[in-house]
Amino acid sequence: MSILDHLDSAVLQAPRPARTTVKVKKARSKSCTQRSVEKLEADGYLVARVEQTIPHTFIKRDMFGFGDLLAIRRGEVLVVQVTDHTNVSKRVAKITEHENVGRVREAGIRIEVHGWDGERVRIVDLS
Numbered sequence: 001m002s003i004l005d006h007l008d009s010a011v012l013q014a015p016r017p018a019r020t021t022v023k024v025k026k027a028r029s030k031s032c033t034q035r036s037v038e039k040l041e042a043d044g045y046l047v048a049r050v051e052q053t054i055p056h057t058f059i060k061r062d063m064f065g066f067g068d069l070l071a072i073r074r075g076e077v078l079v080v081q082v083t084d085h086t087n088v089s090k091r092v093a094k095i096t097e098h099e100n101v102g103r104v105r106e107a108g109i110r111i112e113v114h115g116w117d118g119e120r121v122r123i124v125d126l127s
Helices: 009-013 032-042 085-096 101-106
Strands: 046-049 069-073 076-084 110-117 120-125
Touching (some): 085 110
Antiparallel strands (some): 046 069
């Protein structure tokens, strides 16, 4: 007599439980824009995202043609263009050549480019 003869036939015929696989989500890294928002808020600014996405397109429109963020604190208004560290020089050129940069400066609004490389930021002041 084998050991199987002593087991209940219902146990032998019961389906095996399905294997479950659990995907572990990687923690998403923060976007460059989110990093700049957090940095500016830590520096005492009130920050608004002013870059607009045109509905039903993937086209983005910056404030004044070059601003992603508007940050204010007592006596200061700042427009920030956010990018990664590899595109800082391109964004600086874009802003310095833009037709609106003079009027923004005349209004007393500061202009910065934030170039992120992981947790480090390079800030270029174009005021």
